[in-house]
Amino acid sequence: MSDATAKEILYRIRRFEPTRDRAPRWQAFTIPRVPGMTVLDGLWTIKQTQDASLAWRSSCRMGICGSCGMLINGRARLACNTQVSEIDAAVIVVAPLPNFDIIRDLVPDLSPMFDAHAALMPYLIRDDAREQERPTGEFSQSPQELERYLQFSYCIKCGCCMAACPTYATDPVYSGPMPLAQAQRYNADGRDGGFLRRRAVLGGERGPWRCHFAGECSRVCPKGVDPAKAIQLMKRDLVWDYIRLRKEQCPAAVMSKPKAGTRRPDIPEPPPRTV
Amino acid sequence: MLRVQGFPNRLGVRGWVGGGRWGMERYLYTLHRLTGLGLLAYFLLHIVVTASRALGEGAWARAMDTVSGGVFKVGEYLVFAAFAFHAANGIRLVLVELGFGVGRPIEPVYPYKTSLDAQRSLAIGALAAGAALAILGAVELLVLR
Amino acid sequence: MMRDQKLWSWHVAAGIVILLLLGLHMTIMHLDATLKFTSLNPAGGEPIDWANVAARGKMLFFPITYVLLLSAALFHGLYGLRNILFELDPGAGLKSAISVILIVSGLGLLVLGTWSAVASFDLAR
Missing domain, CATH: 3.10.20.30 (Beta-grasp domain)
Incomplete structure (x- = not known):
C-alpha cells in the first residue's frame, strides 16, 4: 500500500x-x-x-x-x-x-475496438423487423435464459480487456475480448436468431480462435463481465456447430396475453402508454 | 466519422510475455507456447532422423550415433519435460477452451469470481501432473540410464 | 482458405490423438527402465537398439499408429506455429506465403515419415 x-x-x-x-x-x-x-x-x-x-x-x-x-x-x-x-x-x-x-x-483511440464490435452485430437479429419496431408484446424469456447472457451484458466498453489481452498486443485482425464477449452476449440470448450471420465473421480470423485463455481480460475487467468465459463458451458453440452437435433454436416468440380468465379486482390498471 | 492519426501504442511481443503482476494462467499461456515451439522443432528433426531406419541397420546406427552424447541426453530430457508440461496443460486447455470448467455465466457481485477462479484447481492439477511426469522422466533419463 | 472454425476443431481433435499416441510412444521409449516392456524390447538393452526397433517394426500396430501420430502431430504443430506467426500480423501476402510453406513442408514430412514407417515394416518382415 x-x-x-x-x-x-x-x-x-x-x-x-x-x-x-x-x-x-x-x-x-x-x-x-x-x-x-x-x-x-x-x-x-x-x-x-x-x-x-x-x-x-x-x-x-x-x-x-x-x-x-x-x-x-x-x-x-x-x-x-x-x-x-x-x-x-x-x-x-x-x-x-x-x-x-x-x-x-x-x-x-478506441475506434478499432468499436469497429470490431459493430462488425459482430451486437444487437438482436430476428426476422420480424416489424415486431421489433412496433412491438405488440414482450418476447418470452425465462430467468434461466436471462442468466445465460446477463453477466456479459454488464460490459461498459471501457477497453481495459483489450489493453490487457496478449493477442491483441500484436494482432489487430483478432476482434479482441470486448467485441467477442458482446457477440456471445447476443448469441446466448434466447430472443436472438443471428448465430449463423455472426458465424460468418466468428468462424474466420476475427473469431475467438486466437484466444488462448491467458485470462488477462477477465482479471482486469472492472465490471466482472468475464470476457474469457464468454469466449470459451463461444468456442464451444462454434465447435459444436462444426460437428453438427449444436441445437439450433428458434428465437423466442412474442408472449400472447392470456385469453381466458378474469382480472382480479385488486390489481390496478397499468398507466397509459407514453410511447 | 472523424478519424485521427494517433501515436502507435501496441505493446507488441512484449505484450505476450507480460510479466510482473500477471496471473498464473498468463504464465501457463507463455510456457505452453514456448514448449510447443520447442517440441515442434524437435519433432521435425525427429522425423528426418528416425526415417533412417527404413535404410537398414547401418543407417540407423549412424543416425543414432550422431544424436548420442551428453548434450543430446540433456536435450532429450528437456523435450520430455516440455512434453510433460504441454500434455498436462493441453488437457486443461482442451477442457477450458471448450467451455468446461469455466463455470456458468453468473451475476457479477463484487469481489468478482471469474472463469479463472473456476478453473484454478484444474490449472494447479495440470501443473502438478506435468511436474510429476517430468520428475519421473528425470529419474529415468538422467539417473537410471 | 479453410476457416479457423474447422482448423481449430481439428487442432483440438489432433491434440487428443497426440495425447494418447505420444503418451504411449513416450512410455515405451523413455519409461522402459521403470516399466519393463520385454515384449516390445525383446533384445533387452535400449529401446532404440536396432534389434528392438526391428522387432517393433514387425508388429502392424506400430507403423499404423506411427502414421496416425505423424499426421496428427504435424497438423497440430504446424497449425500452432501458423497461429503464432499470424498473431505477429505479417500482412495478407505473407500470411498466404506462410500457409503455403507450412502445407508443403508438412506434406513433405508426412510423405517421408509414412515412407519410412511402411518401408521399415517391409524391411523387418
Whole structure:
C-alpha cells in the first residue's frame, strides 16, 4: 500500500501532445493527498492547479460510463474506480491504455475496438423487423435464459480487456475480448436468431480462435463481465456447430396475453402508454 | 466519422510475455507456447532422423550415433519435460477452451469470481501432473540410464 | 482458405490423438527402465537398439499408429506455429506465403515419415 499518512502524492503521467511531441514523454506532478481520493480525483487536481493542458476522458466518476480506462501502475483499470490508497507503490504511474493509438495524453483511440464490435452485430437479429419496431408484446424469456447472457451484458466498453489481452498486443485482425464477449452476449440470448450471420465473421480470423485463455481480460475487467468465459463458451458453440452437435433454436416468440380468465379486482390498471 | 492519426501504442511481443503482476494462467499461456515451439522443432528433426531406419541397420546406427552424447541426453530430457508440461496443460486447455470448467455465466457481485477462479484447481492439477511426469522422466533419463 | 472454425476443431481433435499416441510412444521409449516392456524390447538393452526397433517394426500396430501420430502431430504443430506467426500480423501476402510453406513442408514430412514407417515394416518382415 502507498503511505496513507503522507501529505502528498507523486503522479507520473505519460504525456503526448501531437502538435508538439514526436513521442510520448513522462511528466511528474506532486499533489496533496486527500483521504478517499481516487486516481481520477488526482488527475482533476493536477488539471485545476498545475497543468490545464492535461487531457483524458472521463464522465460519470462511478464506474458506469467506461470512459476513464487507463494503465495505472501497469494494470488496465478505471481511474474513477481506483483508490489512490489501494495502489501498492509510492508513485502513481498513469499511462493511456496500451494496444490503442494515443490521440493525446491519456486519451486512446478506441475506434478499432468499436469497429470490431459493430462488425459482430451486437444487437438482436430476428426476422420480424416489424415486431421489433412496433412491438405488440414482450418476447418470452425465462430467468434461466436471462442468466445465460446477463453477466456479459454488464460490459461498459471501457477497453481495459483489450489493453490487457496478449493477442491483441500484436494482432489487430483478432476482434479482441470486448467485441467477442458482446457477440456471445447476443448469441446466448434466447430472443436472438443471428448465430449463423455472426458465424460468418466468428468462424474466420476475427473469431475467438486466437484466444488462448491467458485470462488477462477477465482479471482486469472492472465490471466482472468475464470476457474469457464468454469466449470459451463461444468456442464451444462454434465447435459444436462444426460437428453438427449444436441445437439450433428458434428465437423466442412474442408472449400472447392470456385469453381466458378474469382480472382480479385488486390489481390496478397499468398507466397509459407514453410511447 | 472523424478519424485521427494517433501515436502507435501496441505493446507488441512484449505484450505476450507480460510479466510482473500477471496471473498464473498468463504464465501457463507463455510456457505452453514456448514448449510447443520447442517440441515442434524437435519433432521435425525427429522425423528426418528416425526415417533412417527404413535404410537398414547401418543407417540407423549412424543416425543414432550422431544424436548420442551428453548434450543430446540433456536435450532429450528437456523435450520430455516440455512434453510433460504441454500434455498436462493441453488437457486443461482442451477442457477450458471448450467451455468446461469455466463455470456458468453468473451475476457479477463484487469481489468478482471469474472463469479463472473456476478453473484454478484444474490449472494447479495440470501443473502438478506435468511436474510429476517430468520428475519421473528425470529419474529415468538422467539417473537410471 | 479453410476457416479457423474447422482448423481449430481439428487442432483440438489432433491434440487428443497426440495425447494418447505420444503418451504411449513416450512410455515405451523413455519409461522402459521403470516399466519393463520385454515384449516390445525383446533384445533387452535400449529401446532404440536396432534389434528392438526391428522387432517393433514387425508388429502392424506400430507403423499404423506411427502414421496416425505423424499426421496428427504435424497438423497440430504446424497449425500452432501458423497461429503464432499470424498473431505477429505479417500482412495478407505473407500470411498466404506462410500457409503455403507450412502445407508443403508438412506434406513433405508426412510423405517421408509414412515412407519410412511402411518401408521399415517391409524391411523387418
